[in-house]
Amino acid sequence: MYVVVNAAMSADGKLSTREREQVEISGPADFDRVDALRAESDAVMVGVGTVLADDPSLTVDGDARRERRRDAGKPENPARIVADSRVRTPTDARVLDDRAETYLLTSEAAPQDFVAEISEAGAEVVSAGEQQVDLPEALAQLEDRGIERLMVEGGGELIFSLFAADMVDELSTFVGPAVIGGWKAPTLADGDGFVDDFPELSLRDVERVDDGVLIRWDVP
Numbered sequence: 001m002y003v004v005v006n007a008a009m010s011a012d013g014k015l016s017t018r019e020r021e022q023v024e025i026s027g028p029a030d031f032d033r034v035d036a037l038r039a040e041s042d043a044v045m046v047g048v049g050t051v052l053a054d055d056p057s058l059t060v061d062g063d064a065r066r067e068r069r070r071d072a073g074k075p076e077n078p079a080r081i082v083a084d085s086r087v088r089t090p091t092d093a094r095v096l097d098d099r100a101e102t103y104l105l106t107s108e109a110a111p112q113d114f115v116a117e118i119s120e121a122g123a124e125v126v127s128a129g130e131q132q133v134d135l136p137e138a139l140a141q142l143e144d145r146g147i148e149r150l151m152v153e154g155g156g157e158l159i160f161s162l163f164a165a166d167m168v169d170e171l172s173t174f175v176g177p178a179v180i181g182g183w184k185a186p187t188l189a190d191g192d193g194f195v196d197d198f199p200e201l202s203l204r205d206v207e208r209v210d211d212g213v214l215i216r217w218d219v220p
Ligand SMILES: NC(=O)C1=CN([C@@H]2O[C@H](COP(=O)(O)OP(=O)(O)OC[C@H]3O[C@@H](n4cnc5c(N)ncnc54)[C@H](O)[C@@H]3O)[C@@H](O)[C@H]2O)C=CC1
Pocket: 006, 007, 008, 009, 014, 015, 016, 017, 019, 020, 021, 022, 023, 025, 046, 047, 048, 049, 050, 051, 053, 054, 083, 084, 085, 086, 132, 133, 134, 135, 153, 154, 155, 156, 157, 158, 159, 161, 186, 190
């Protein structure tokens, strides 16, 4: 599986505010690029923190892009994946609507009645790991279901875990023209953080987009 992480951060490296309120960091050209990235992917993934904060749909906006996917024999939207160890996704979350297939990655710690409710609400549940989703195992199960190109949008906890598991192939960050601040505000990679053995990145390219900068890295 090829894993692309894409996120937008403020000039000071924050993904959202200390209240975890979504901020439009990207401008129109960057949002359009993100839509194209979604359309090129087999699945789009977030952590449940992002579902609870933003209630995203994770679908493709552009009609022409959805049509191209249909013409290629694919579903018009990529699958949606939520890492949600204990099933905190609300049953009325937009990721559970019928616009795309949705996988909920859970662990053995997930209460079985929540698992039943979320399955009833339309998600396919994939269990891997004891207390927290074991990402390599869960993503291997999804690869078996045909997901080869995965786009990850965030948030910071999930992105850190994917780097910690050495599962990221490419990182795109749009750095936008705002300062959000706040030590509690989510950053690109949160979790426990690294103290040594930092993942090394190789700069692919840098481009001015809207009023910010798009930086693309390969993760060798
Ligand atoms: N600016 C941007 O591009 C984006 C911003 N965001 C922002 O990020 C914030 C949410 O980020 P976070 O709070 O960090 O939550 P998150 O979206 O990274 O979800 C973390 C949660 O996922 C679950 N999880 C299950 N297995 C896991 C594993 N192996 N590793 C890590 N997490 C696992 C846990 O319940 C954990 O608390 C929101 O404020 C949202 O607005 C989110 C996506 C993109």
